[in-house]
Amino acid sequence: MNEYMKIAKELADNNLKTNVGGPFGACVVKNGKIIGKGSNHVLDKNDPTAHAEIIAIRDACQNIDSYDLSGCELYTSCYPCSMCLSAIIWANIKKVYYGNTKEDAANIGFRDNDIYKFISDLANNIEDNEILSLKCLNREETIKSFNEYKRNNNKTIY
Numbered sequence: 001m002n003e004y005m006k007i008a009k010e011l012a013d014n015n016l017k018t019n020v021g022g023p024f025g026a027c028v029v030k031n032g033k034i035i036g037k038g039s040n041h042v043l044d045k046n047d048p049t050a051h052a053e054i055i056a057i058r059d060a061c062q063n064i065d066s067y068d069l070s071g072c073e074l075y076t077s078c079y080p081c082s083m084c085l086s087a088i089i090w091a092n093i094k095k096v097y098y099g100n101t102k103e104d105a106a107n108i109g110f111r112d113n114d115i116y117k118f119i120s121d122l123a124n125n126i127e128d129n130e131i132l133s134l135k136c137l138n139r140e141e142t143i144k145s146f147n148e149y150k151r152n153n154n155k156t157i158y
Contacts, residue, residue, distance in 0.1 A: 004029050004075040005099060011039040011052065012077040020044035022110065024052040026076040028060035028069060028093070035072070036060025052076060053084035057091050067158055069093050078105055081112045082119055090158075 001009075004027055011025025021040030028036035038055025042048055053076050061067055069091040074080075078100040080088060088096060106113050149155060 002075070002097070004034065004073075005077075005097060007034065007037065008052075008075045008077045009099065011037060015039050018044075021050065021052075023108075024077050026052040026056040026074060028056050028072050028074055030060075030064070030069070030072045035063050049083065051081065051084050053080050054087050057087055057093075061091070067091070073097065078102075081105075081110075082115050 007027050008025040011027070012023045013025075015021055015023050015025065021042040021044065024040040026038050027034050036056045036059035038052045038057075038059055040052045041050040041055060053074060056074065056076075057069065060069055060072065070093075072091075072093050073095040074088060074093050075097045076084075076099070079098045079102040080096065081102075102112050102116070
């Protein structure tokens with residue numbers, strides 16, 4: 001077994017013993033060295049964003065003192081959910097290795113497929129959906145902050 005996937009699996013297996021979250025584990029690797037680890041802590045932190053991949057990314061960023069994980073790889077015990085995929089992309093991680101599939105996650109009761117369907121529906125401009133309704137409101141006011149940001153020559157784009 002791949003050494004990094006083994007660590008992701010061990011993190012997931014440890015969650016089975018602690019009941020702090022689902023059976024998910026992940027690690028971030030840079031130049032052959034683990035720089036971040038995480039397991040799912042949704043239940044004990046009462047935080048729906050406390051997925052293994054997110055926690056591993058946060059840990060890695062703190063350990064290297066950067067929001068940019070370019071050149072890193074992520075090893076995770078399961079195909080990342082859409083939130084985690086977005087975080088992976090924002091972190092500039094270009095390679096992800098996963099163990100279980102999103103269908104495997106659905107088979108044990110996780111609702112990732114509902115979220116993927118919702119995102120697909122968004123592409124078809126559906127504003128009212130049983131998962132979430134998204135409507136633009138007061139853009140004429142909120143755009144002022146964006147315009148101010150655009151004029152700022154000292155901004156850091158991430």
